[in-house]
Structure formats: C-alpha cells, structure tokens
Amino acid sequence: MAQSSALDAVVSTMVDGLIVIDRNGHIKLFNPACETIFGYSAEEALGQPVELLMPEPYRSEHSSYLHHYQRTGDAQIIGIGREVEGRRKSGDVFPMHLSVGEFQEGDLEGYVGVIHDLTEEVAQRQRLDDLRESHIHMSRLASMNQLGTVIAHELNQPLTALTNYLSAGTTVVQTQADVPKDKLVQLMERATEQARRAADMLSRMRGFVEQGKTCKGYHDIEQLARDALALVRPSFRNTSINFEIEAEDALPEVYCDGIQIQQVFVNLIRNGSEAMDGIDPARLTIMLDSGQSDAVRVHVADTGKGLVADNIETLFTPFMSEKPDGMGVGLSISNSILQAHGTQLSIRENLPRGTVFSFDLPTKD
Amino acid sequence: MSGLRTIIIIDDDDAVRDSLSILLEAHGFSIQTFVSGDAFLQAGHSHGDCILMDVRMPGRDGLTTLKEFRASGCNIPVIVMSGHADVAMAVTALKSGAIDFVEKPFDAGELLSAIGRALAERTAYLDAQNARLEAERNFARLTPREKEIASLLVSGEPNKGVARALDISVRTVETHRANILSKLDIRSLSDLVRLMMDVAPS
Numbered sequence: 001m002a003q004s005s006a007l008d009a010v011v012s013t014m015v016d017g018l019i020v021i022d023r024n025g026h027i028k029l030f031n032p033a034c035e036t037i038f039g040y041s042a043e044e045a046l047g048q049p050v051e052l053l054m055p056e057p058y059r060s061e062h063s064s065y066l067h068h069y070q071r072t073g074d075a076q077i078i079g080i081g082r083e084v085e086g087r088r089k090s091g092d093v094f095p096m097h098l099s100v101g102e103f104q105e106g107d108l109e110g111y112v113g114v115i116h117d118l119t120e121e122v123a124q125r126q127r128l129d130d131l132r133e134s135h136i137h138m139s140r141l142a143s144m145n146q147l148g149t150v151i152a153h154e155l156n157q158p159l160t161a162l163t164n165y166l167s168a169g170t171t172v173v174q175t176q177a178d179v180p181k182d183k184l185v186q187l188m189e190r191a192t193e194q195a196r197r198a199a200d201m202l203s204r205m206r207g208f209v210e211q212g213k214t215c216k217g218y219h220d221i222e223q224l225a226r227d228a229l230a231l232v233r234p235s236f237r238n239t240s241i242n243f244e245i246e247a248e249d250a251l252p253e254v255y256c257d258g259i260q261i262q263q264v265f266v267n268l269i270r271n272g273s274e275a276m277d278g279i280d281p282a283r284l285t286i287m288l289d290s291g292q293s294d295a296v297r298v299h300v301a302d303t304g305k306g307l308v309a310d311n312i313e314t315l316f317t318p319f320m321s322e323k324p325d326g327m328g329v330g331l332s333i334s335n336s337i338l339q340a341h342g343t344q345l346s347i348r349e350n351l352p353r354g355t356v357f358s359f360d361l362p363t364k365d
Numbered sequence: 366m367s368g369l370r371t372i373i374i375i376d377d378d379d380a381v382r383d384s385l386s387i388l389l390e391a392h393g394f395s396i397q398t399f400v401s402g403d404a405f406l407q408a409g410h411s412h413g414d415c416i417l418m419d420v421r422m423p424g425r426d427g428l429t430t431l432k433e434f435r436a437s438g439c440n441i442p443v444i445v446m447s448g449h450a451d452v453a454m455a456v457t458a459l460k461s462g463a464i465d466f467v468e469k470p471f472d473a474g475e476l477l478s479a480i481g482r483a484l485a486e487r488t489a490y491l492d493a494q495n496a497r498l499e500a501e502r503n504f505a506r507l508t509p510r511e512k513e514i515a516s517l518l519v520s521g522e523p524n525k526g527v528a529r530a531l532d533i534s535v536r537t538v539e540t541h542r543a544n545i546l547s548k549l550d551i552r553s554l555s556d557l558v559r560l561m562m563d564v565a566p567s
Contacts, residue, residue: 153421153448157378159470160446164384167473171391187387194380237377237423 017115021050025066028110037096037117039089055087078102078111083118095122132336133214139333140263143270144209147235151205154234158198165191204230207259214260214340218253221261221296221361225286228265236273240282243269247288254296254361260337261361267330268300268357275304275355295343295360303354307347369395370484373413375405375430376446377422381469385417388473389480402430406437415483416443417476419469420454428461435462440490442483446471497563503549504564511548514541518554519561 011018011029017037020029030045038045038053045052051059069075077084081099088094095118102111169187172179204227225245233243254261269284276282283303291297335345343360350356372394374385386396397413399405402425416434420427431443442464447454455466464486465479507515517527524542528535551557 153469156448156469157381160448161378161380161384163470163472164381164388168384168388168391171388171473175391190380190384194384197380237421238426240424 017113017117019050019053019113019115020110021113022110023070025050025063027052029112034115037088037115038086044089053086055085055093058084059087081114086115086117094119129214132340136260136263136333136337139330140259141209143263143266143330144205147231151201151231151234155198155201158194158201162191162194162198165194201230208262208266210259214257216255216257216365218255219258219261221251221254221288221298222247224258224262225265225288225298228262228269229286231262232266232269232273235270239273239276240280241273241276242281242283244283245286245288248290251288251290251296252363254363255365256341256361257337261341264334264337264359265300267334271330272300272302272304272355272357275302275306277304279304279353291360294363296363297358297360299356299358301350301354301356303350306349306353307355369393370414371395371397371412372480373405373416373441374398375400375402375416375418375422375427377401377419381419388476392477394480401425402427402433406430406433413441414487415480416441417480418443418445420445420447420458428457431458431461431463442486444479444483500549500560500563504560506548507545511541511545514538515545515557515561518542518545519558 011031014031015033017034018029018031019027019034022028027045027048027050030040030042032042034045035041040052049063051062054062065076069078077098078100079102081097083095084098085093086096086098097116097118098113100111100113103109165187169184169191172183172187208231222245225247229243229245236243265286269286272284273282276284281303283301285299285301287299287301289297331345338344338359341361343362346358348356348358372389374382374389374396375398376382376385377400382398382400386398389396399408401422402418406425418427418430422430425433427445427447431445434443443462444465444467445458445463446467446469447458448469458466464483467476467479504512513531514527517530522530524535524538528538531538545557546552549557549560551560
C-alpha cells in the first residue's frame with residue numbers, strides 16, 4: 001500500500017494535469033492540477049463524460065473517435081500526443097498539449113491523459129512573432145526614412161514634367177490661333193503618363209511602409225526585385241553603378257511575404273551598392289534562377305571591396321556595422337525574414353572582386 | 366536682340382527634358398538638350414543664352430559641372446533646378462556661380478521669370494562685351510604718340526604736365542587731345558578714363 005500512497009502523492013502534486021477515463025469516456029480520475037487548469041473540482045468532474053473538458057468540434061466528435069479506435073485500433077492521439085484545445089469551466093478555450101496512453105490492468109482499463117497547459121507558451125510565441133514583425137516593419141520604416149529625400153526628388157521629376165506639359169498646352173492654346181487637335185492630345189497624353197508614373201512610385205512606397213502582418217502568397221520574384229531596385233536606385237543616381245537583373249526565362253512564382261522579400265532585396269542592394277563606393281567598374285547584379293526543385297535561387301552580387309573574413313561571423317549580429325552611419329540591422333533583419341521563410345542567407349566571394357549574397361525561396365506553400 | 370534665344374537644358378530625366386523643351390519652345394525659345402553634365406562638357410562650348418540644369422545627375426553632378434564650366438571660362442548664366450531644395454543646396458549653387466535656383470516642380474511663370482532675369486544679365490554682359498570690343502578697336506586706331514598722351518591724361522596729368530613730360534608745347538597737347546576724343550568718339554576726359562579701364566583692365 002506504501003507504493004500506492006506514494007503514487008497518490010505524485011499524482012496529486014504533479015504540475016501537469018492527469019485524467020483517467022474509462023472505455024466509455026467517463027472521468028475516473030481528476031488530479032488537483034486538472035482542477036487548477038480546468039476550474040472544475042474533482043467532485044464536479046468525476047463520472048462526467050470527458051467531453052465536458054473539450055470545446056467544439058472535439059466535443060461532438062470525441063465519442064466517434066473513441067469508437068473508431070476501439071473498432072479499428074487506428075490511433076489518432078493515443079501513444080502520440082499533440083497540441084489540442086481544452087475548455088475551462090468558465091467557457092474559455094485554451095491551447096494544451098495532450099498525450100494519451102491506454103492501459104489494462106486486471107479489471108481496470110481505460111485511458112490516461114496528461115495535460116500540459118500551453119496558454120503561456122502560446123502567448124509568449126505570439127508576443128515574439130508580433131515583436132519580430134514590428135521589428136521588421138521598423139527597419140523598413142528606417143530604410144524608407146533614409147531613402148525618403150531621394151525618393152521625394154524622384155517624385156518631383158514626373159510632377160515637373162506633368163506641370164510643364166500642361167503649361168505648354170495652356171500657352172499653345174493662348175498664343176496660337178488654330179492649334180491642331182492632335183498636338184494638344186499628345187501633350188495631354190504625355191501629362192497623363194507622368195501622373196501615372198508619380199502614382200506608381202507612391203504606391204510602391206506606400207506598400208513598402210505599410211504596417212502588415214506577415215502575409216504570404218504567390219509572387220513574381222522578378223517583379224519583387226524590380227520594385228526593390230526602383231526604391232533603392234535613386235539613392236545611387238550620382239554613382240556610375242550598373243544595376244542589372246538577370247532572370248531565367250519562365251521562372252515559377254515563389255511563395256513568400258512579398259513586402260518582406262522586397263525588404264531583403266532593398267537591404268542587399270543597398271549594402272552591395274555602398275560597398276562599391278569609389279570602385280570602378282561597379283556592377284550590382286541580381287540573378288534569379290530555378291536552382292533545386294520547388295525553389296528559386298536568388299543571388300545579389302556586387303563588385304565591391306568584399307568582406308574581411310573576420311567580419312563574416314558578426315555579419316548577422318544586430319548593431320555591428322562596418323559602415324560609419326550603418327545601424328547594423330540590415331543583414332540580421334534580412335536573415336530573420338528568410339528564416340521565417342524556411343531559408344537563410346549565404347555569402348561567398350565574388351570573383352575577381354566583391355561579394356555574393358544568396359538565398360532560396362520556395363515555390364510552394 | 367535678334368534671332369531666337371537659346372536655352373540649354375541638362376537633365377537626366379527624359380520626360381523632364383521633353384516637357385521643358387515643349388514648354389520653352391511654346392514661349393519662343395530655341396532649345397538644346399543634354400542628358401548629363403558630362404555630355405554637355407564633352408560637347409564643348411555650346412552657343413546658348415541660358416542653361417537650365419538639374420543638381421542631381423548620374424556621373425558629374427550639377428554643381429561640379431557648374432564649377433568646371435565656369436573654370437573653363439564660359440559665363441552663360443546657369444539656373445539650377447533641384448527636387449529637394451534646401452537652403453544649404455541653394456547657397457552652394459549660388460556660390461558655385463549659378464544665377465538662380467528653382468525648386469522642382471516649379472510653375473511655368475516662376476521658371477520664365479528666372480529665365481527672364483538670366484537673359485537680362487546675359488544681354489547686359491554681351492552689351493558690355495561689345496562696348497569693350499568697340500573701344501579696343503577704336504583705341505587701336507590711335508597713333509603711338511596719341512596712346513602715350515592718352516595714358517598720361519588718364520593718370521591725372523594736366524595738359525601742362527603732359528607737355529612738360531613729353532617736351533612739347535601745350536598747344537600740341539591740346540591738338541592731340543582733341544584728335545584722341547574724336548577718334549574714340551567720346552566727349553570728355555572721364556569718358557576716356559572709363560574706356561581705358563575697359564580696354565586694359567589688367
């Protein structure tokens with residue numbers, strides 16, 4: 001009996017919930033941890049169907065699971081354990097880990113379940129995800145802040161042209177007697193085209209700074225690269241850098257968060273371009289090819305001064321920057337974005353000079 | 366001024382060049398365009414009355430182009446255009462020799478009045494240059510003796526002093542003086558002083 005009372009002590013002090021149900025699904029044991037987790041006293045729970053502790057759809061389906069298992073031996077959870085939802089007395093539904101074993105000991109038989117309340121873990125995970133997302137967003141805002149003045153200039157180009165075309169139209173109408181219709185139409189069409197050019201630029205910017213939950217979908221990788229290049233390029237207008245995109249024909253779409261991957265491109269293009277300050281010839285090439293099956297391989301190659309071997313280790317460490325005005329978050333953010341896509345950045349030397357950053361993107365969910 | 370006045374447009378944006386050309390042509394100017402400061406400098410000295418130039422361009426930027434352009438001795442007035450005009454930029458542009466500064470996007474009136482000021486300056490400069498050339502031509506027609514007397518007069522010597530210095534009579538000096546004024550088509554000693562300053566500023 002000593003053994004039995006030791007066992008009782010274990011069961012009543014263990015932190016995880018322990019439940020025993022009989023073959024019909026009625027609760028036979030409900031330890032104190034279960035009382036804490038579910039809010040029912042043992043007295044209330046004992047003898048009740050175990051569905052009491054389940055939210056829909058488990059609640060309605062449980063007895064059919066049980067019969068299915070008893071008839072076929074096909075286990076969905078028994079001997080395995082997995083994350084499911086539980087329902088407290090208050091009606092709250094919460095995430096929990098449930099592992100179930102089956103026992104038969106003389107005339108005692110049934111199932112024993114161990115319950116671990118995951119409420120805290122899940123909340124923690126969620127907080128981390130939210131934090132990561134807002135971190136990524138902040139870094140996007142920061143790079144937009146750096147690109148901002150330059151982009152304002154860029155936006156003024158179409159606005160200038162638009163104003164000029166319209167003023168020219170006014171002048172022509174005011175000063176010439178018989179203005180040919182097609183001349184005016186031509187001016188208006190060109191003005192419209194410039195308005196559209198300004199609008200495109202704005203929508204690219206807006207998309208980039210928009211606060212967004214991670215939102216994955218299928219994207220044209222070449223278009224993502226092109227949009228990112230359009231955001232960064234104005235900053236390097238005063239340089240003689242040659243920007244190129246070399247994309248294989250008929251690349252499949254990639255499955256990713258489009259804005260975040262654009263952000264990775266923006267970071268890599270800027271890094272590469274800054275590394276080529278004062279270097280001639282300066283070439284930044286984005287190469288897109290279908291590497292392995294179910295993935296597109298992306299390379300961003302520069303002909304810059306290259307990385308010093310010592311620095312490679314600290315490359316992904318936030319706030320470690322080689323650049324005098326660098327925040328040092330670009331590469332670490334890029335890598336954490338890629339990790340959330342199940343991939344990562346790799347680095348190698350570009351020959352004869354420079355650096356190549358590469359990563360894969362999945363073509364399927 | 367006879368003939369069309371020529372505006373040189375330097376901007377790397379196709380649409381800006383195209384639209385400015387159309388606008389300024391509608392206002393009766395003749396236009397030349399260049400895609401960059403480099404292209405403009407490589408083309409050598411262009412004939413134009415005013416240059417409209419963007420500050421931000423690939424290769425040599427606007428301000429560098431302006432400095433090199435000035436260093437090469439050309440003085441066509443330059444109006445600098447910028448998309449993010451801050452005060453510092455405007456000051457730098459003006460210090461580098463720009464006559465004016467307009468912020469993109471500008472309206473046609475603003476641009477045309479800047480061009481008007483630049484062209485007025487250009488006209489004044491060309492008039493002064495013509496006056497100097499004419500003075501030089503006239504001065505060249507004086508005899509060596511007349512040139513000698515003219516410089517003595519300009520240095521402040523009275524007729525008597527000139528006569529003494531050259532060992533000739535005051536009467537002769539007076540005759541020479543009358544000939545000098547008539548050959549140079551001027552009336553007084555102060556005209557002569559101004560003219561001599563134009564001819565030999567150094």
